[in-house]
Amino acid sequence: MSNLEEFQSFAKKNTKRIPRNNKAVIYTRVSDVKQRENTSLDSQKQLCEDFAKQNGFEVCAYFGGIYESAKTDDRKPYKEMLAFVKRKKITNIIVYSLDRYSRTGGMAIATVESLKKKGIRVLSIAQNVDSDTPTGTFLQGFHLLYSRYDNDVKSTNTIRGMRHRLLNGYFMGVAPIGYKNTRNENNKPIIVHSDKASLIKKAFLWKANENLSNVEIVERLAKYGLKIYKQRLSDIFRNPVYCGLITHSLIEGKVVKGIHKPIISEEIFLKVNGVNKQKSKHNVKNENLPLKGFASCVSCGSPLTGFIVKAKGIYYYKCKTIGCSCTRNSGILHQYFKEILSAYQVDRTLIAPLKAQLRYTFEYFNKSSKDNTPILKRKLKTIEEKIEKMQERYVIGEIEVDLYQKFREKFTTEKEEIEQEIKDNSSLSSNLDSYIENSLKLFSNLHKIWELSDYAAKQKFQKLLFPDGITYHRKNDRVQTFSVNSVMKLISCLSVNLNKNKSGQTSNFECLSACVTQEGFKPPTLRAEI
Structure with missing residues (x-):
């Protein structure tokens, strides 16, 4: 029988296993300032140090030790800890309890799993389980999920209480400028006028009675010693809290009479915001x-x-x-306007050749973007891969939250732009015939459509065709237009060329270039406006 020792050099080793060391960090956290004051942080730290000593761990650093919520993993000390253990090749994170580590549930489980792949484990004193075993992994995940559940229950109860107080007229949150936070005789938080209330009142009155611009009001307030940005002033003018009312997302669009003293009247607030009870x-x-x-x-x-x-x-x-x-006379002016519409109206005998001409025109001015959908799809796939990789790096602590948010916004915007371009290309090519058909129907009945429309439809129709309106010269008794809808102008140019070119051949586009905008001929835009 062969001696197996002779074959040892052929044995395969597990190259994926990451060796662990005895280096560790300690992470402590409390979610309430009262816990910080009753030495809960000190107790956590002492228990973690005792655990480390009993198990032969070398504590290399301490993290946390402050008052912070664990409902998100955007905590700065938490992110610093993840980056530190990875950089220093530390394989143990010691916490008193898993709910001290995180209360994000699924996100926490994903983070723990990512750390485990790098040989880093989270050790909890209160839930002392072996996360290297399937049972231990399950129990650790259960505790992390339960922490999230417990947090959600507390949050639901808190929101219910906040909603009840809002409906009873109590303002919630930091007092807006002009007010300050305090408590009433029943020790309930309320808002009362601050020393800036009189200046806020002046700002409203200046806006309502003198119709000053926000810039002018900001300058006046500065002379009184109140420095404020015009953007914030706009928010103040639109906040009904100043006239004694309360609005909040938690009360689902309701407006409630507040128990606080208003700075201005409801009439002044409505006047500032351009809302009049009686129509002029x-x-x-x-x-x-x-x-x-x-x-x-x-x-x-x-x-x-x-x-x-x-x-x-x-x-x-x-x-x-x-x-x-x-x-x-209105009748005469209306007749002049209908004559303008008739000048741009398409001759019905030209509709058939115009369809072919419009399609050819569209393809001519959009040939640079033709068949670029495969390229866009490849770009989209690349962007999606970047987003996925960035999310993974954020979860394992390789990048900070501010950097993650910055590039997430950048990549997400790029992704949305590419998706919209793909959608536009698809919609444009598949619905082109329908757009051309509708456009020609519209421009062959211009004055009739205007004549038969109601007041609101006429106003929209006029603005669509002539964006800058029309002018009337009383001395010469004539009407003029300056800017014309680009599609209407294009169709008019094509009609003129088709009249000249009786053979039905496609037109020379050099003479049509002035009729088309820089963005090209886009029928979907026309349909959306109509």
């Missing part, structure tokens, strides 16, 4: 004056408003400038 007669929609606000006077630049001569029952447009003689 000038803002009432009038079906007889659809061009009101859309057309403007060439002489003074003022938007045209309207009025009715009751004796005649006729509506007129006029500008708002005193002394300007820009007044015109």
Whole structure:
């Protein structure tokens, strides 16, 4: 029989096993400041040191030792500890209890598993299990999940209590500027006026009565000794707490009467935010004056408003400038506008050749982006791999939370942009015929569509076709337009070229380049606006 010792050189070894050492770190934590004061941190530290000594561990560093919540793993001492044990090749993390280590549940389990792959284990005194065995791993995971469950139960009870207090009119959180936090005779937290309340009131009154800009109000407040940014001032003006009301995400969109003393009245708050209880007669929609606000006077630049001569029952447009003689019968002005629409209207005999021409035009101006979906999909896969790798590095502590958040936002934005581009390409090519069909139907019935629409539809239609509106020159009695919808302009150019080119051949695009925007011909944009 052969001697097996002669074959020892052929035996395979487990190269994946990471050797452990006796180096360790101690992590302590409390979630309540009262625990910190009653020596809970000192007790944890002492028990961990005794455990280390009994098991022959060399304590190389201490982490934590402060008041912090463990409901997330974005804790700075926690991340520093993970980075330290990896850098110093320490294989043991000693904690008093697993709920001191983390209360994130699934995330904590993933972190522990990642550490275990690097030979690093989490040792708990209160739950002394061998995480190298299947049973020990299960028990450790159970304790981590239970910590998350316990934390969620406490959080639910806390939220329920907060919601109850909000519904009873108590403000929750740090007092907004102009107020300060205190307690009432029943020792319940409330907010009362601070020394800045009078200045906040002035700011509201300046806005409501003098219609000052936020920049001007900021400058005035600075002269009174209150320095504030205009962005924060905007938040103040939109916060109903100042008129005695409370809103909060926990009460699901409700507005509650607060028990605190308001700084301003509800009327002032609504006035500052442009909410009037009575509608102005000038803002009432009038079906007889659809061009009101859309057309403007060439002489003074003022938007045209309207009025009715009751004796005649006729509506007129006029500008708002005193002394300007820009007044015109509404029926005549409407006729002028319909003539403009007719100038851009497509001849029905050209619809068939226009369909072919529009498709060719689209392909011509978008040829650079044609068939680039495979390239975009490869880019998307690369970005997804980067995100996955970055998440893994964050979990095992190789990168800090601020760096993780920075690049996560960057990669996520890139991913969303690529996904949207893929979606746009797919939608554009698959629905192109439908877009062209709808566009031609629209532009072959322009004045009829406008004529038969109601007031709101006319306003939207006008703005779509002529984004900058129209102008009326009273002296010359004519209407002008300056900017025209790019698709409408393109179709008009193509119609002119098709009329000239009776053979039906595709047009020379050099003469059409001025009709198309830099972004090219995009029918989906038109459909979205319509």
